Amino acid sequence: MFSSWTVCCGRVRQRWVFAVMGCLAITVSYANRICLSLAITQMVTTAESSSNSTTDGETCSGTLSASSNSASSDTYDWDEYTQGIILSSFYWGYIVSQVPGGIMADKFGGKYTLSAGVLSSTMFTLLTPLVVNKFDSTGLIILRILMGLGEGTTFPALNVLIAEWAPPQERSKIGTMVMTGTQVGTILGNALSGILLEYSPIGWPLVFYFFGGLSALWLVTWILFFHSNPDVHPYISEAEKKYIQDKISENTRKHTQPIPWRHMVTSFPLWALLIGKFGHDWGFYTMVTDLPKYMSNVLKFSITSNGLLTALPYLAMWILSNICSIPADWLIKSGKMTTTNVRKAFTTFGSVGPAIFLVAASYGECNRVLVVILFIIGVGLMGPFYPGLMVNGVDLSPNYSGTLMALMIATGSLAGIVTPYVVGVLTPNQTVTEWRMVFWITFAVFMATNVGVLFWQDGEIQYWNDLENRENDPKDVESEATAAKNLKNLRTKAVT
Structure with a gap:
């Protein structure tokens, strides 16, 4: 068969x-x-409400469409x-x-x-x-x-x-x-x-x-x-x-080794993964959880009409993610850029771009068309993050790629827990001004975490990927001894 x-x-x-x-x-x-x-x-x-919102400089005019619970299923x-x-x-x-x-x-x-x-x-x-x-x-x-x-x-x-x-x-x-x-x-x-x-x-x-x-x-x-x-x-x-x-x-090895936790914890490229992932997920979960709420409560779109509009930013993100992966691989394969620089460039583009456009959307106030366009661009520009940082764990350590991804997702999940509460605390009245603060915080998180990426992200396999073979390889031992000797000589010259 x-x-x-x-x-x-x-x-x-x-x-x-x-x-x-x-x-x-x-x-x-x-x-x-x-x-x-x-x-x-x-x-x-749900309780029925017939109150209409008015324009007062903080909210947009319009009437929310009423939504009814399904008569054929229980409600709580x-x-x-x-x-x-x-x-x-x-x-x-x-x-x-x-x-x-x-x-x-x-x-x-x-x-x-x-x-x-x-x-x-x-x-x-x-x-x-x-x-x-x-x-x-x-x-x-x-x-x-x-x-x-x-x-x-x-x-x-x-x-x-x-x-x-x-x-x-x-x-x-x-x-x-x-x-x-x-x-x-x-x-x-x-x-x-x-x-x-x-x-x-x-x-x-x-x-x-x-x-x-x-x-x-x-x-x-x-x-x-x-x-x-x-x-x-x-x-x-x-x-x-x-x-x-x-x-x-x-x-890639065919036998297991103990996970080198001590070496991983002191690895700056690993910390760049975690910092970058937290920053991206702060922005991503803010939008996934609360974009429908913003369009409904602030921009006053009805549930029916904003369904497609809520999906469009993620469609743009998906398209741009896959498009950006093509030049990323080409730059690496052709030798035009090192893997490290490719990962840093695409991660940065996927952080700075969304930070700018999401804040800009909050200044669009009640111009619904402009705000929706800016949201689509802002979320779409998160796409380059995927060929930038999401695949970077496999670059660093093919042998422990599962563990690295686990650490990244766990770190990002902290943002998934925190962001809904932050939004809830900052937007009790669902006004444009309150939401603007949410997007400025998102801007700050994007920018701050990307600093760690620029300093520490690496695209090369780390020494702790295969410590057993490395320790048994005479060339590695010799190179380490040479490096130590050179460092000692430099220190001696500095003192003299």
């Missing part, structure tokens, strides 16, 4: 099949994660505080499981570690209506924490798979295609949830059944047809297998 599949599928480059399937893995995981943000508007009992009396706890509870579990998930991925391989994460996400998404009906908000909070714990393995596992499947010359394109599943999941999760909520014959539960079912379909396909690395993939052509092995075998 395998021979016939090999003849058929061997013509297809399996590393690009992985890139597509990896992107879809993040897409379904993100859709499962964020669909609650829209569904909760129909799950909560959850206040704003309870809703905030429900929406943030996912990230408490998500932070906890990142590092264990990365260790699992590095030790046991990416395929089944990723499968376990998506299985968890699928199962808890499908169970959401039952748990809410039986246990109310307490049950939903516990379920979301467990869902976050399970999904913590997703990104680390994918980073390990990128290290196995992406040759260094194609790492920007493949890694970016995989990681931009976040934007695809955000776009589909919001857009399809709105459609499902509007036309569902059973109310809000259909959202969870739909995305859970979609996730289950991906999981079955992944388990049946994909494998952890080219060595064991039955459908890959010999030519492609040899190409991948020749390009990445130089820095």
Whole structure:
């Protein structure tokens, strides 16, 4: 059976099949994660209000369209505080499981570690209506924490798979295609949830059944047809297998070593990863969580009309992410720029650009067209961050790429927890002036974290990637002895 599949599928480059399937893995995981943000508007009992807003220099004129809860499904009396706890509870579990998930991925391989994460996400998404009906908000909070714990393995596992499947010359394109599943999941999760909520014959539960079912379909396909690395993939052509092995075998080992925590903690390039990731995610989560609220409460768009407008910035981000990965790989492959300079340049572009345009949007005040355009540009310019910093962990250490990604996602998740509370504290009245402060803080975080990137980001493999072979290599020992001798001579000359 395998021979016939090999003849058929061997013509297809399996590393690009992985890139597509990896992107879809993040897409379904993100859709499962964020669909609650829209569904909760129909799950909560709402009070009717007929008050219209007026222009007073702080808010925009207009009338919000009333939204009604689905008559065919139950609703719950959850206040704003309870809703905030429900929406943030996912990230408490998500932070906890990142590092264990990365260790699992590095030790046991990416395929089944990723499968376990998506299985968890699928199962808890499908169970959401039952748990809410039986246990109310307490049950939903516990379920979301467990869902976050399970999904913590997703990104680390994918980073390990990128290290196995992406040759260094194609790492920007493949890694970016995989990681931009976040934007695809955000776009589909919001857009399809709105459609499902509007036309569902059973109310809000259909959202969870739909995305859970979609996730289950991906999981079955992944388990049946994909494998952890080219060595064991039955459908890959010999030519492609040899190409991948020749390009990445130089820095990839086949046995495990203890994770070099002491060396990693003192590594400035690793700290650049974490600082840069926190800055990006501060801006990203601010927009993902609160852009619909800004358009609704400040700009006074109705829920129906702002659905597409909310998705457009992430569509722009997805397009620009993948476009930027092409010149990033070309610059590295052609030798026009070093890997380090390429990563720094694209990371900086993906930080400074959004910082400027998001602040500018807050000065557009009630010019709806201008503000929407600036938001699209601002969020879209986050795209170069992916070929800049998101794939940088694999540059630094292919052997511990899962652990590095786990540390990055855990750091970014702190922003996912903090930003909704910061917005809530700073915008009690939902005025333009209050929101402007939110965007200035985002500007400051982007700029401050990018300073760390410019100083410390590196695109070369770090010495702690393979300490065992390095310690046993006479050339390394000799080079270290020479370096130490040279340093001693310099110090002697300085003293004299």
